[in-house]
Amino acid sequence: MIEVLPRDEAEKKYGDEMYDLFPVPPEVKELTIVIIPDWNINACNKQHTKSTGEVGEIIEDYWRYRNAKQLLEIAFNIK
Known part of the structure; x- marks a missing residue:
């Protein structure tokens, strides 16, 4: 599942759990949140595909x- 949210809204919803070893620069105001249910939530400012088939x-x-x-x-x- 992928969500695109304003950074402040994403931080309210997911907190620090969405950040990993590769921090998103503070000037980025919109985040793509990639969610793998029951495993991982990750914030990113890069482009993502809808599926690996792409x-x-x-x-x-x-x-x-x-x-x-x-x-x-x-x-x-x-x-």
Whole structure:
């Protein structure tokens, strides 16, 4: 699910939970919120597709769990 919201409204609705390791610059006033139910909410100021079918094949390079940071990292490329 994707929502496009003014930044202040998004922060009221989702709080800090929507921010990750790649901060959105403070001058960005409209955010795209990407929601994967029961897993992740992420704020972004980049363009997103409606589905992965729009970008082609996604090839996973690797994944790792960084225990010290409690972080799952997934690297991929788009063919």
